[in-house]
Amino acid sequence: MVPRARVRAPELIGRGGWLNTGGNALTLADLRGRVVILDFWTFCCVNCLHVLDELRELEEKHRDTVVIIGVHSPKFVHEAEHQAVVDAVERYEVHHPVLDDPELATWKSYAVRAWPTLVVIDPEGYVVAQHAGEGHAHALETLVGQLEAEHAAKGTLRRGDGPYAHPSPGHHPSTSFAPLLMEPVPTELRFPGKALLLPGGTFLVSDTTRHQLVELAADGESVVRRIGAGERGLTDGTGELARFSEPQGLALLPDGTVAVADTVNHALRRYDPATGEVTTLAGTGRQWWQGSPAEGPAREVDLSSPWDVAWFADRLWIAMAGVHQLWTYDPAAGTVRAAAGTTNEGLVDGPAEEAWFAQPSGLAAAGDRLWVADAETSAVRYVERAGGGGTDDGFAVRTAVGTGLFDFGHRDGAAGQALLQHPLGVTALPDGSVAISDTYNHALRRYDPATGEVTTLATDLREPSGAVLADDDIVVVESARHRLTRLRLPEEAVRVEAVAHRTQRAATDIAPGTLRLDVVFQAPGGQKLDTRYGPSTRLLVSSTPPELLAGGDGAGTDLSRELVLAQGVTEGVLHVSAMAASCDDDPANAYPACHVHQQDWGVPVRVAEGGATRLPLVLAGMDA
Numbered sequence: 001m002v003p004r005a006r007v008r009a010p011e012l013i014g015r016g017g018w019l020n021t022g023g024n025a026l027t028l029a030d031l032r033g034r035v036v037i038l039d040f041w042t043f044c045c046v047n048c049l050h051v052l053d054e055l056r057e058l059e060e061k062h063r064d065t066v067v068i069i070g071v072h073s074p075k076f077v078h079e080a081e082h083q084a085v086v087d088a089v090e091r092y093e094v095h096h097p098v099l100d101d102p103e104l105a106t107w108k109s110y111a112v113r114a115w116p117t118l119v120v121i122d123p124e125g126y127v128v129a130q131h132a133g134e135g136h137a138h139a140l141e142t143l144v145g146q147l148e149a150e151h152a153a154k155g156t157l158r159r160g161d162g163p164y165a166h167p168s169p170g171h172h173p174s175t176s177f178a179p180l181l182m183e184p185v186p187t188e189l190r191f192p193g194k195a196l197l198l199p200g201g202t203f204l205v206s207d208t209t210r211h212q213l214v215e216l217a218a219d220g221e222s223v224v225r226r227i228g229a230g231e232r233g234l235t236d237g238t239g240e241l242a243r244f245s246e247p248q249g250l251a252l253l254p255d256g257t258v259a260v261a262d263t264v265n266h267a268l269r270r271y272d273p274a275t276g277e278v279t280t281l282a283g284t285g286r287q288w289w290q291g292s293p294a295e296g297p298a299r300e301v302d303l304s305s306p307w308d309v310a311w312f313a314d315r316l317w318i319a320m321a322g323v324h325q326l327w328t329y330d331p332a333a334g335t336v337r338a339a340a341g342t343t344n345e346g347l348v349d350g351p352a353e354e355a356w357f358a359q360p361s362g363l364a365a366a367g368d369r370l371w372v373a374d375a376e377t378s379a380v381r382y383v384e385r386a387g388g389g390g391t392d393d394g395f396a397v398r399t400a401v402g403t404g405l406f407d408f409g410h411r412d413g414a415a416g417q418a419l420l421q422h423p424l425g426v427t428a429l430p431d432g433s434v435a436i437s438d439t440y441n442h443a444l445r446r447y448d449p450a451t452g453e454v455t456t457l458a459t460d461l462r463e464p465s466g467a468v469l470a471d472d473d474i475v476v477v478e479s480a481r482h483r484l485t486r487l488r489l490p491e492e493a494v495r496v497e498a499v500a501h502r503t504q505r506a507a508t509d510i511a512p513g514t515l516r517l518d519v520v521f522q523a524p525g526g527q528k529l530d531t532r533y534g535p536s537t538r539l540l541v542s543s544t545p546p547e548l549l550a551g552g553d554g555a556g557t558d559l560s561r562e563l564v565l566a567q568g569v570t571e572g573v574l575h576v577s578a579m580a581a582s583c584d585d586d587p588a589n590a591y592p593a594c595h596v597h598q599q600d601w602g603v604p605v606r607v608a609e610g611g612a613t614r615l616p617l618v619l620a621g622m623d624a
Contacts, residue, residue, distance in 0.1 A: 007126055007127040007622070008125060008126055008127075009028055009036075009119075009121045009125055009126060009127050010106070010109035010110060011027065011028055011109075012026065012027065012028060012038075012069070012071070012099055012106055013101070013105045013106050013109070014071070014072075014099040014100050014101030014102070014103075014105060014106060015100075015101070015102055015103050015105070016072070016080075016082045016085060016099075016100025016101065016102050017082075017099075017100055018097060018098070018099055018100070019085065019086060019089050019097070019098040019099075019100060019167075020089065020094065020095070020096060020097045020098055020164055020165060020166070020167065021097045021163050021164070021165055022165030024163065024165075026069070026097060026099075026163055028121070028125055029125075030163070031067055031121075031163075032123065032124070032125055032158070033123045033151075033156060033157060033158025034065060034066065034067045034123055034157075034158060034162070035062070035065055035066045035067070035120065035121070035122065035123060035144055035147050035148070035151075036066075036067050036068075036069060036120070036121040037055070037058075037066060037067070037068045037069070037118055037119070037120055037121075037140065038069050038071050038106075038110070038118065038119040038120075038121065039051060039052075039055065039068060039069065039070045039071065039116060039118055040071045040073050040106075040107060040110070040112045040115065040116060040117040040118075040119070041070055041071070041072060041073070041115060041116050042072060042073055042074050042075050042076075042079050042115050043072070043079060043084075043085070043088035043091075043092065044075055044076055044079060044359075044375065044376065044422050044440075045075070045115045045116065045359075045376075046305050046307075046321045046322050046359050047115065047116055047133065047134050047322070048115050048116040049092060049264075049305070050134045050287065050305070050322065051116045051118070051134050052070075052092055052094060053264065054134060054135075054136070054137040055068055055137070057137070058137060058140055058141060058144065059095070059096060061141075062144055062148075063161075063162060064159045064160060064161070064162075065144070065148055065157065065159055066144055066162075067096070067097070067162045067163065068096040068097075069096065069097050069098070069099060070089075070094060070096060070097070070098040070099070071098075071099045071101055071106050071107065072085050072088075072098055072099065072100050072101060073101055073104050073106070073107040073112070073115070074102055074104075075115065075503050075505070076408060076421055076422050076440050076501075076503075077408075077409075077421065077440070077501050078421060078422070078439075078440035078441070078442075079102075079440070080102035080103075081102075082100055082102070084463075084480075085098070085100045087191075087463075087480050090167075090191075090209075091191045091208075091209055093209075095164060095166070096162070096164050097162075097163055097164055104505070108506070110127075113132070113601060113603060113617060113618075114132045114133065114599055114600075114601050114617070116132075116133065116134065117130065117131070117132050117618075118130070118131045118132075118136060118140065120140070120143060120144075120147075122147055122151065123147065123151045123156045123157050123158065124151070124156055127622070128143070128147070128622070129143055129620075129621060129622060130618045130620075130621070130622060130623075131597075131618075131619070131620045132599040132601070132617070132618055132619055132620075133597065133598055133599030133600075133619065134598075135289065135595065135596055135597055135598065136524075136597065136620065138524070138593075138595050139524030139525075139527070139595070139597075139620065142524055142525050142526055142527075143524065143525060146525055187221075187482045187483055188207075188214065188216070188221070188223050189205060189207050189210075189214065189482045189483060189484075190207060190208075190209045190210050190482055191208050191209040191479050191480065191482065192205050192206060192207055192208060192214075192465070192477050192479055192482065192483075192484075193206040193208040193246075193247065193248040193249070193465055193466065193477065193479065194206050194248055194249045194250050194261075194308065194425070194465065194466040194477060195250070195466055195467075195468045195475060195477050195484060196250040196251065196252065196258065196468060197468050197469065197470055197475075198215070198252075198258075198273060199252075199256070201218045202215050202216060202217055202218060202224055203215070203216045203217075203218075203220055203468070203470075203475065203484065204216075204250055204258060204271075204273075205477070205484065206247040206248050206249070206250060206260070207226075207247075208246050208247060208248060208263075208479075209246070210230050211228060211229075211230055211231060211232055211233075211243065211244045211245055211246060211247070212226050212227060212228035212229075212230050212244065212247075213226070213227040213228060213244070213247060213250075213260065213271060214226050214227070215227070215273075216484065218470075220475060220483075220484040220486060221483075221484070225276075227239070227242060227271060227276065227278065228240070228242045228243060228244050228278070229241070229242065229243050231243060232244075232245045232246075232264070233245065234262070234265045234267060234280070234285045236269075236277075236278055236279050236280055237277070237278060238275065238276045238277045238278070239276060242277075242278035244260070244262050244265065244269065244278075245262060245263070245264035245265040246262075246263045246264040247260050247261065247262050247263060247269070248261045248263045248306075248307050248308060249261035249306070249307055249308030249309045249310075249319065249362075249363070249466075250309070251308075251309040251310050251311055251316065251363075252311065253270070253311065253316065253331065254311070254331075255331075256272075256273070256274070257270050257271065257272045257273070258270065258271045258272075258273065259281065259309045259316055259329075260278075260309075261306040261307055261308055261309050261318065261319070262283075262306070263305050263306060263307055263321075264305070265283065265285055266283050266284075266285060266286060266287050266288070266302065266303045266304055266305060266306070266322070267280055267281075267282065267283030267284075267285060267303060267306070268280070268281045268282035268283055268298070268303065268306060268309070268316075268318065268329060268336075269281060280299065281298055281299075281329060281331075282298035282299065282301070282303060282329055282336050283298075283299070283301070283302065283303040283306075284299070284300065284301070284302050284303075286302045287302060287303075287304050287305075287322065288301075288302040288303055288304040288320075288322070288323060289302070289596045289598070290343070290579055290596055290598050291581075291596060294327075294337065294338040295335065295336065295337030295338065296335060296336070296337075297334060297335060298329060298334050298335055298336045299334075301336050303318070303320065303322075303327070303336070304320055304321075304322030304323045305320070305321045305322030305323075306318045306319065306320055306321070306322075306327075307319045307320075307321040307359075307360070307361045307362075307424075308360075308361060308362050308363045308373075308425075308466075309363065310363035310364060310365045310370060311365060312363075312365035312370040312383075313370070313395075315328045315329060315330050315331075316328065316329040316330075316331070317339065317363055317365075317370055317383075318336075319360040319361055319362065319363050319372065319373075320338075320341075320360070321359045321360060321361050321375070323341075323343045324341055324342075324343055324344065324345045324356065324357045324358055324359060324360070325338050325339075325340060325341030325342075325343060325357060325360075326338075326339050326340040326341055326352075326357070326360060326363075326372070326383065327339055339352060339395065340352035340353070340355055340357070340383060340395060340397055341355055341356065341357045341360075341397075342354065342355070342356060344356045344540065344542075344575065344577055344600060345357075345358045345359070345376065345405070345575075345600045345602065346358055346377070346404065346405060346542075346544065346575055346602065347374070347377040347379055347381075347399060347402060347403070347404045347405070347544075349381075349396075349397050349398050349399050350396065350397065351386060351395075351396055351397075352383065352386075352395040352396060352397055355396075355397035357372070357374050357377075357381070357397075358374055358375070358376035358377040358379075358405060359374070359375045359376040360372050360373065360374050360375070360381075361373050361374075361375040361423075361424045361425070362375075362423065362424050362425035362426045362437065362466065363426065364425075364426040364427050364428045364434065365428065366428035366432070366434070367432075368384055368385060369382045369383065369384050370382060370383040370384075371426040371428060371434050372426065373423040373424055373425055373426045373436065373437070374402065374423075375422050375423060375424055375439075376405060376422070377402050377403075377404055377405055378402050378407065378408040378419065378420045378421055378422055378423065379399055379400075379401055379402020379403075379420070379423075380399075380400045380401040380402060380420070380423065380426060380434065380436055380447055381397055381398065381399050381400065381402070382397070382398055382400060383395055383396070383397055384396060384398065400415055400434075400447055400449070401415045401418050401420060401436075401447055401454055402420065404544055404573065405503075405573065405602045406503040406505070406573065406602070406604060407419065407500075407501075408420065408421040408422065408440075408501050408503075409421060409498075409499045409500035409501045410438070410441045410443065410456075410496060410498070410499045411454075411498040411499065411500055412445075412453075412454050412455050412456055412496065412498065413453065413454060413498075414452055414453060414454075415447060415452045415453065415454055416452075418447075418453075418454035419498075419499075419500055419501075420436060420438050420441065420445065420454075421438060421439070421440035421441045421501070422439050422440040423436050423437055423438045423439055423445075424437055424439045424464075424465040424466065425437030425439075425464065425465055425466035425467055425477070427466070427467040427468065427469065427474065429446070429469070429474075429489070430469075431448075432448075432449060432450065433446055433447060433448040433449065433450070434446070434447050434449075435457065435467055435474060437464040437465055437466055437467055437476065437477070438464070439463050439464055439465055439479075440463070441459075442459065442460060442461050442462055442463065442464070443456055443457075443458065443459045443461060443464070443496075444456070444457040444458040444459075444461060444464060444467065444474070444476060444487070445457065456496050457474075457487070457489070458476075458487055459496060461476055461478050461481075461485065462478045462479070462480040462481040463478065463479045463480035463481075464476045464477060464478055464479065465477050465479040470486070472488070472489060473486050473487060473488055473489065474486075474487050474489055475487075503604070505604060506604075507571065507604040507605055507606040508603060508604065508605050508606070508611075508612065508615065509605075509606050509607075509608045509610070509611035509612060510565070510605050510606070510607055510608070510611040510612050510613075510615065511607075511608070511609065511610065511611040511612065511613050512565055512567070512607050512608075512609070512611075513564075513565060513613075514562050514563065514564055514565070514613070515552075515562070515563040515565060515612075515613060515614070515615055516560070516561075516562060516563075516613060516614040516615070517541065517552070517560065517561045517562075517563050517574075517576065517614075517615050517617070518559070518560045518614065518615070518616045518617070518623075519539060519559040519560070519576070519578040519616075519617050519618075519619050520559075520616055520617065520618045520619060520620075520621055520622070520623045521537065521559055521578070521580045521597065521619040521620050521621060522620060522621030522622070523580075523582040523585075523620075524582065524595075524620065526584060526585055526586075527582040527583060527584055527585055527595070528582060528583065528585040529580065529581070529582055536580060536581040536582070537557055537558070537559050537578070537579065537580045537581075538555065538556075538557060538577075538578065538579040538580075539555070539556050539557070539558065539559055539561060539576070539577070539578050540554070540555045540556075540575075540576070540577040540578075541553050541554065541561065541563065541574065541575070541576055541577075542554075542575045543572050543573065543574055543575060544572055544573045544575065545569065545572055547566055547569050548565065548566060548569045548572035548573075548574075548605075549563055549564065549565065549566065549574075550564045550565065550566040550567075551563070551564030552564050559578060559580070559619075565607055569607065570606065570607045570608075571604075571605065571606045571607065572604075572605060573602050573603065573604050573605070574601070574602075574603045574605055574615070575600070575601070575602055576600070576601040576603065576617060577598075577599075577600045577601075578598065578599055578601075578617070578619050579596065579597065579598040580596075580597045580598075580619060580620070581594055581595070581596050581597070582594065582595055582597065583595070597619055597620050599617075599619055601617055603615070603617075
């Protein structure tokens with residue numbers, strides 16, 4: 001076994017306190033003798049949600065030796081609210097202890113730079129590995145096995161039940177820093193995602209956390225029928241035979257059936273209201289990874305967390321939140337393909353194949369535009385014909401509201417300076433404007449292309465995630481109030497006091513001149529870099545603003561690079577995307593299992609004398 005660096009793990013500190021521990025605060029001393037995996041996550045991050053799913057099997061298999069602790073490290077202001085973390089832990093069925101760290105104290109002490117990041121602590125309290133991004137389940141399984149064997153032999157492994165305590169029904173944990181609130185009780189819905197007005201005047205709602213679809217009467221409350229067994233699964237059929245896994249977006253298809261974004265199943269499903277039958281249109285149930293086909297027969301191509309769907313330009317568009325792209329499904333040909341976005345995370349406009357998105361989560365077609373709620377950039381974008389330019393049938397991507405990954409808030413006015421906070425939905429309005437489900441601002445906003453103005457239509461909505469027009473009203477999905485709320489479209493917008501924020505992540509001070517960028521990757525135990533078909537690593541570097549870098553940007557295969565900082569630019573964001581492929585190191589196996597490790601970083605930086613001359617980003621392993 002390769003010797004591991006002996007770095008003592010810093011203590012776990014978070015002002016928001018602990019969840020899922022029965023009210024007990026945990027220390028590393030309490031966990032001595034166990035393998036501890038810290039999962040630095042935030043609930044806005046779809047890649048973090050992928051990791052929650054990846055960890056479930058490991059958590060169950062090693063429940064007597066491994067303790068997983070979620071360290072909730074917020075990006076947005078709303079995510080720093082204790083009750084929002086409580087809701088998220090319930091919504092995403094997190095069954096391990098969670099430390100609520102609204103001030104990023106533990107994040108900073110572990111020098112974490114990306115969501116998600118996993119840190120492994122051995123039974124003696126030393127950090128032995130760090131992994132950024134997703135796709136590390138196999139490496140963790142191997143490392144846990146090694147640690148179990150090593151510490152069982154040393155007598156330092158302690159087996160037994162972990163500290164997880166399931167919250168009692170109706171119990172909402174609190175601390176002295178987070179007062180107990182009267183919380184909404186789940187109704188016929190539980191954290192619903194999206195809604196659709198059916199031709200008969202009823203509403204179809206994705207009852208996301210119950211893994212069902214629900215048809216509600218015109219009053220938006222009375223249940224007409226439920227579709228699905230209410231348990232996770234990818235099963236076709238009618239009634240209770242069908243199974244979904246956290247479904248979200250819904251869209252009417254030309255034949256009168258409904259397309260369903262079955263998010264955690266990484267699939268596109270079809271529901272026929274006439275027969276009650278559910279079938280699968282696209283996806284294999286497996287998550288798409290870099291290097292996988294991005295087009296082909298719909299049932300043979302992997303997808304990644306499809307979040308919303310909309311019919312536009314004679315095809316079904318899919319907000320593929322998991323890979324920061326838009327895909328399309330062609331019912332006539334039975335095919336899917338990537339239509340916009342490079343898989344890099346950020347805000348870049350231009351020809352569809354060159355644009356960058358950041359977790360697109362809401363779609364709405366209106367005439368010659370497809371509106372997009374681009375959640376992680378707190379932006380509203382749109383797709384339109386580009387007059388024949390580009391390679392994707394002439395589509396281009398533009399931004400209406402929003403500036404990038406780290407600016408957000410609640411500010412009305414001219415679109416160029418208006419601010420949103422992690423919007424999840426867009427709804428086309430009759431006058432050509434668009435309503436925005438401004439999720440983390442608990443508001444319904446409006447952007448008017450005719451005037452270029454952003455206004456507020458309604459406030460005091462609890463995490464609105466989508467909305468649908470019904471006659472002269474707009475019906476909002478209040479996800480965290482477990483209900484649909486009907487609002488009149490006001491003639492004049494509500495006025496609110498302007499608030500602007502930047503992410504709580506502190507900028508990294510870097511010295512002027514040159515900066516050494518090192519992406520640290522060590523192949524997990526029992527694996528080696530896969531060089532059978534050429535270089536097994538890839539590095540892509542860019543910046544916002546682009547003028548920040550005078551050299552070193554672009555693509556390459558070396559995970560280390562010298563970046564040249566331009567004179568006169570004092571701050572910005574470095575965008576780094578790294579990928580490495582490793583395979584099982586077994587000469588006797590002609591077809592070894594291979595694994596792709598990938599992560600995108602957006603690193604806020606400030607150029608200052610005395611700043612760092614080296615920027616290490618850990619993809620997997622330990623920085624020496």
